[in-house]
Amino acid sequence: MKRIEIKENNLNMVYEITDENEIKLLHFSNLPFDENDINSCEGTASFRPVEVLLSGLNRPGERHGTKYTYTAPGYRLKYKDMKDYRNETGRKLEILMEDKPTGLEVCSNIQFYDGISVIRSWTELKNNGEEDLGVEYVSSFALLGIDKEGLLSTDEKLEVLIARNAWQKELIWNRFSMDQLGMSISQPDKVRRSSQTISVGNTGNWSTKNYLPMGCLKNKETDSILFWQIEQNGSWYWEISDQDGHMYLQLSGPTEHQSHWWKNLKPGDTFASVPVSVGSACGDVEEAAGELTKYRRAIRRKNEDNEKLPVIFNDYMNCLWGDPTTEKELPLIDKAKEAGCEYFCVDCGWYSAGFWWDGVGEWLPSKERFPGGLKEVMDYIRSKGMVPGVWLELEVMGIKCPKADKVPDDWYFMRHGKKVYDRSRYQLDFRNPEVIAHATEVIDRLVNEYGVGYIKMDYNIEPGIGTELNADSAGDGLLGHNRAYLKWLDGIFVKYPDLVIENCSSGGLRMDYAMLSRYSIQSTSDQEDYIRYATIAANSPMALTPEQAAIWSYP
Known part of the structure; x- marks a missing residue:
């Protein structure tokens, strides 16, 4: 012995x-x-x-x-x-x-x-x-x-x-x-x-x-x-x-x-x-x-924003609630600048003329909402000395997205020979190189064409146990997807080291350090009541570093 x-x-x-x-x-x-x-x-x-x-x-x-x-x-x-x-x-x-x-x-x-x-x-x-x-x-x-x-x-x-x-x-x-x-x-x-x-x-x-x-x-x-x-x-x-x-x-x-x-x-x-x-x-x-x-x-990944701790304005909670337009955004941008904000994020709905939930996936700006184009709003944010941002939910594709039925089934999670649905969305499979190319193209366009420097990366579905396609088991497919997504994210930060991406999953439903070792900041909750939010804010340092905890502030 x-x-x-x-x-x-x-x-x-x-x-x-x-x-x-x-x-x-x-x-x-x-x-x-x-x-x-x-x-x-x-x-x-x-x-x-x-x-x-x-x-x-x-x-x-x-x-x-x-x-x-x-x-x-x-x-x-x-x-x-x-x-x-x-x-x-x-x-x-x-x-x-x-x-x-x-x-x-x-x-x-x-x-x-x-x-x-x-x-x-x-x-x-x-x-x-x-x-x-x-x-x-x-x-x-x-x-x-x-x-x-x-x-x-x-x-x-x-x-x-x-x-x-x-x-x-x-x-x-x-x-x-x-x-x-x-x-x-x-x-x-x-x-x-x-x-x-x-x-x-x-x-x-x-x-x-x-x-x-x-x-x-x-x-x-x-x-x-x-x-x-x-x-x-x-x-x-x-x-x-x-x-x-x-x-x-x-x-x-x-x-x-x-x-x-x-x-x-x-x-x-x-x-x-x-x-x-x-x-x-x-x-x-x-x-x-x-x-x-x-x-x-x-x-965690070394990034400057964890040292500077900038103030971020997001137009969703107790504000526009997913109904952005140029007319509504411009005065908000002015007020955000006056309040000392350094980032301004246009949240969900910017890509759809009407109901925005089940049409996500192409991530092209709505001309009805932004007659002068989304770039006009992004440029206005820049002109005020703030970094512009947008909301994405890049791991899903809505069932009414024009692209949804034009791509093969192997883009999606599959079980029992059928595409996996949840809340009118399909789950994209990041093990597929074509899905990776699609996701990268979206980021490239937002950063290079619209000047986006901040992304609120949301995720609002639960596709269950995983995918059986090209996997030993449904759970094996899910683990493969999880790891492929992290690898893709690592590549995005290499390509765009100054890009700030917030981890959001209906608030804090993916508050883990596989994600947070990459992401700069974590949405801690979608809680709308500032009194109920107090406990969430107080308990957050046990789950993540204080500088990564995004706490909503209410007017």
Whole structure:
């Protein structure tokens, strides 16, 4: 047996390599490791750093329900190698494991950030075998023993903080005891392994329509807090439960059971799970928010507007409500300038003479609304010393868009041989190069022809589990789209580094750090009542950096 102790940025990690050549993660905390805290009749057997579930393999270990414990081949992975080095960010660990019967190689990646008590973690899979491997689940981070510090029972000392999120009522944090979440102790301490889980996740493209992809575990006895976020702009999942006398936390992207995700890994293929971040600190949510803020600033795209914090005027909320015209905009522009605004954004409706909802997609200005052209309004904004902006919803195409029926079905999400509808829109599939060309052409035209320097990028549909077209599963298609969209967005910012794009999804329904590591600013809500908005504004620093939080101000 061999122990490896990692001490970095006030974080303590302890790995063990057993006599059976298995690697275990015994400890991750700001607190020091104490051997006596391990309270399991199985010793360290269940302290696996990664869980991986492949189709067609038996799971002989003791488990109950749908918990992602004793996964196969996760339970039989053998240690292969560990790389420990520094890069431009900080210390980096790469832990290689293998399952010789299937030929699966697993690499657990742990990236530290200098001066920040947070790691980024993800898992890479490679099929070195001769047969296809069907992946049903892979953890991005797995930690058993999240309850082990302190003398009190988990019922007495632990609280879970969960953030519910919804349209016009974003960022609602609640504290729960283990009993309130169904995880009260009902078995002897050393053998706890109930069928109950604390399960929080999202299925679909609105990544934060029910919950934020994050959470906290507070140990009241030791006055320490464990906190995490999942950096995914689609489906994701985390669970807390008990196993072999301890409680565990596991974080992942999409799964087969929860998200209709299944990946066929052919010989030679690789797959990387979605990145997650995990931290630990003494104190409560204030300390967690502080460390997460430093980490979020470290991982996001560098942009000038996060330093200058300009004032933005948007003509939608409690103003034009999607009915812009030249006649209405010009006096608003004058008043916005007088009020000290530096950006002026023309919101939805600028491309349609009448009802604008189901005709989106071509993004050509309405001559009825702007007789002198949209450029006339954009130029007037510039003449007042402000940066002009417009609203887009670029990932969708309305069913009444003139272009909608002129493009092939593979532009869209497809299930059961049919295009996916939601709220009179189709979901565009950014895995398709023609869709990428269409989206890029729209941005090019707005920036180069109309002088747009600001885009409010909205997203107001939920296309569900994903697309079956050119995918191993609907969830696989969705994940592919999610990643293709982020890659496209990265390219847009390379092409137009001064362009400011706001992340909006019916307010804050995609408030995740897959998006916010790219976007400059986040719409926190569509809440129209400034009194109800107060709580949303106050809670926003827990979800994103304060300078990225766009808070509506009312006249």
